[in-house]
Amino acid sequence: MTPQKVSDILIRIIDEDWHVYTDDAINALKYAAKVVEKEVPKVPIADHEKELCICPNCYAEFTTFDLANEDYCPHCGQKIDWNWEKINESV
């Protein structure tokens, strides 16, 4: 099972079955969904020169050099997708 699939299932449970659970349980599911969502790789936002990258989750700014060796944003823990073709589309 992929992180995206887990996230989709958690969000569906929260949206459709919220009335079945206590507020604490729904808050726990929402927390879990946020944690799992960070495991779904997202491409950073880059400037035209590809020297600066912005985390797609927390919008922290890094030099591409600093972030390029990291699989996760050091600020928020978002998994980074370093597919440069996708990054080029985000510019």
Ligand SMILES: [Zn+2]
């Ligand atoms: Zn981040």
